Amino acid sequence: MARNSYSIGxxxxxxxxxxLLGKLGVIHFIFSFFWPLVLLAPGLLFHILYFNRTWPAGVLVPGGILTTYGLMFFFCNIFGWGSMSYLWPGFILGVAIxxxxxxxxxxxSDRGxxxxxxxxxxxxxxxxxxxxLVKLGIYVIALILVAAGLLMIFRRKNVW
Structure with a gap:
């Protein structure tokens, strides 16, 4: 009986x-930051199960998609959700991967x-x-101009 009350205690x-951690907001903070694990963990699990020869290769398709999306969402959690305006083609890339x-x-697998x-x-x-190019176009143009200027300066040494 004493052992049982010890466990219940x-x-x-x-x-x-x-x-108490929930009331202080610690659990909310942890879940709000680590929620992409809901996508990343199954994606990695699909890869592990395939490479352990447990499941067929078909699980690599959802595994690649979920892993890519989970990494994208972690990136957005770290650097802000405004970066999704740059990362949205990653949804197509996840399927390609x-x-x-x-x-x-x-x-x-078929050639298709x-x-x-x-x-x-x-x-x-x-x-x-x-x-x-649309989001950072002026910076790309400025970088190209700087590169062209440096190329012109260092290509011919005795022009001046």
């Missing part, structure tokens, strides 16, 4: 600590899987480039 103290992993690790991954990857990279 520890359980009650743990519950009280959990309630999942399909490419299926093509890479499943020798019986590779073509689909390639097309989606190219679309994603082009959209990333367009987004960066």
């Amino acid at each position: 520890i359980l009650l103290i743990g519950l009280a600590v959990l309630l 999942g399909l490419y992993e299926l093509h890479l690790f499943d020798r019986g 899987v590779w073509i689909g991954a390639l097309v989606l990857g190219i679309i994603s990279v082009v959209l990333f480039g367009i987004t960066l």
Whole structure:
């Protein structure tokens, strides 16, 4: 009986600590920062289960998608959700990564899987480039002008 009350006492103290942490906002802070683990953990689990030869290669598609999305959301949690205006082509890239992993690790996959991954990857990279050009266009132009100026200065030494 004493052993049973000891366990219940520890359980009650743990519950009280959990309630106090919740009231102080610690649990909300932890969940608000680490919620992308809800996507990242299953994505990584799919990869682990495939590489342990437990599940077939088809799980790499959702694994790649969930892992990519989880990393994107962690990035947004760290650097702010305004960065999603730059990262939105990553949603297309996640599907491309999942399909490419299926093509890479499943020798019986159709050529269409590779073509689909390639097309989606190219679309994603082009959209990333367009987004960066639209959002950071003046900086890109300034960088190109600086590079062109440096090239002109250091290419010919005795022009002056």
